[in-house]
Amino acid sequence: MKMRYLLSCLLFCLSVGVVSAQEVYNSSNGRATNENAKKKTPHGFETSRIIFGGGFGFGFGTVTNVSVIPVIGYRFSDRFSAGLEFGYQYLRVKDYWPVNEVSNGNSTTTYKPFTSNVYTTGAWARYLVWNNIFAQIGYEHNFLNFKSYKEYYTGPIIPEDVNYNVPSILIGAGIRQPISERVSLMVMGRYDILQQKYSPYRGTLDIRFGIVAGF
Secondary structure: OOHHHHHHHHHHHHHHHHOOOOEEEEOOOOEEEOOHHHHHHHOOHHHHEEEEEEEEEEEEOOEEEEEEEEEEEOOOOOOOOOOEEEEEEEEEEEEEEEEEEOOEEEEEEEEEEEEEEEEEEEEEEEEEOOOOOOEEEEEEEEEEEEOOOOOOOOOOOOOEEEEEEEEEEEEEEEEEEEEOOOOEEEEEEEEEOOOOOOOOOOOOOEEEEEEOOOO
C-alpha cells in the first residue's frame, strides 16, 4: 500500500508539472498577465531544451548490478522533462541455483551464482520538486540472457542458456548539482515496484550517478 501511495503522489506531481501554467498578476488592476510566463515557456521545438548525457548505476544487496545508461530527452518546461534511455547491465546473484552434484556415489547440494547480461530500453519522466531536488518515474523493459541450473542430473552438470525479458516500473528521487549553465551532475535512487522474478532491480535499491546537459 505504501508503494502504491508513493507512486500515486509521484504521478500527481508529474501531471501537475505538465499542465500547470504560471500567471503573473498586475498590481495596478489585479488582472493576470502571462508576459513573464511567456518568456519562460518555450513555443515549439527548441534545441536548447534537448537533454542528453549518461551515467552509471549500481545496486548491492540480494542483487548486485552495475550498469551504463545513455539518456536523451526534452525539457518541456523549467520543471518537467521526459525522454528515453538505453543501457547495459551486468547482473549477479550469489548462491542462486541449487545444484545436486554427485561424487563417488555421494550427493551434495551446492549453489551456483546467477549471472546475466541485461540490455535495457525505457522511458522516463522527471519533475523538479524544489531547488535542485527532483522526483522521477520510469518504465524499463529488460532483456536478459543467463545460464539456468534448474534441472538436476546424476552426471555432469549441463547448464541451459535462457533468454528472458521482464518489465520494471521504477520510482525514485535525486538531486542535481549544476557545474555550468547547462550541465549538471546528478545522483538518484530508484526502486522497482513490480519486483518481478529476474528483474535486475529485485531486492535492491538502484543508485545512479551521471552527468547531463540541458537539465
